[in-house]
Amino acid sequence: MIDAMDKAAGLSPDDGLFTSRRFRPEFVQGAEECRLSVLQPTNDQGLVPDLRAALARRMAGLNADQVLMAEYDTQMVGLGSTEQLRALAHGATELDEPLATIARHVDLITLTPSRAEAKHITLLADAGLNNPQIVALSELIAFVNFQTRVAAGLRLLRSA
């Protein structure tokens, strides 16, 4: 069965790499469980799935990942996203709070994680995020940056 990572990497069951990837069933299943835990969690901590999909789309854009950008755009259509979330997803900076603060944080941590400081967590708290939301947001940011790298690496390996 084709999963989200196969789709992102452009793998079909005919590819040798599709089979090679299954040498590590722990990675295949583990990555899918992680994806669900940050994009469609049972307890979303008040960060709803359409916000999560919009942020994922924004980060796919920062990673210049055309396949994942299209995938998250499709997911957003399915979730019936608002105009604000569509703007957020496509990189806008003029947003209502707390979306503007969240967007700045997502951009910083995706592009230049080395620049993260204590004040950036304070900004999230000042925008109204509680501790579970700060952690859940951090995990979502971290996951999409994982996903884009695995997908990029597999694409290179497939075509090399």
Next chain:
Amino acid sequence: MMSSVRLKPLNWHPYIAPVELSEATPEQLDAMKVTPSAKKVSDYVRTLAHDPESYLARTILFNAIMYVEGGLARPDRELGALGASMVNGCKFCAVVHARRHAELTKSDDVVTALYFDRPETLGSRDAAIYSFARRLSVTPPEATADDIAALRSVGMDDIEIIDLIHAISIFGWANRLMHVLGHAESGKEAACRSRAHTGCLQ
């Protein structure tokens, strides 16, 4: 001949209050694998336990990527983790995985070359792995078919390269937790801080 770098473990301090075990939900306790006999759960684990679902899923995947049997040799996974951690600026992760690489290879040579920014002194296999780790870790990723060709030229097969891609990528994840949700300091810095009023030379 370079002298060896000396890396001491760092301490990690969260920017937000971790979950207190006495106030944790059953789901949080389960995610943290807290047993009645457990006395101490790290600040890092208790911080991530604010969102137990993602913590549990990531821990299972992380352990598989770094410790699963066969495939890519353990030191090579540690080198991928180290390269990613250096790009992402996670000092804590970098020190942990540099030390682990040195333990596994019984040599400080690779770690010393990287901490003194002398990657040109690496052997061809380490150089190919480190370069790929750096180029896959930046945003957006800059790795190309040349990186894959370099890995193949030192004898790596697809299974090993898939393992390496995951080792690098999972640190694109871990670094964005550890370096974002808290900061690292050495035991010496902590001691200086506690003696701040008596003065302490760096």
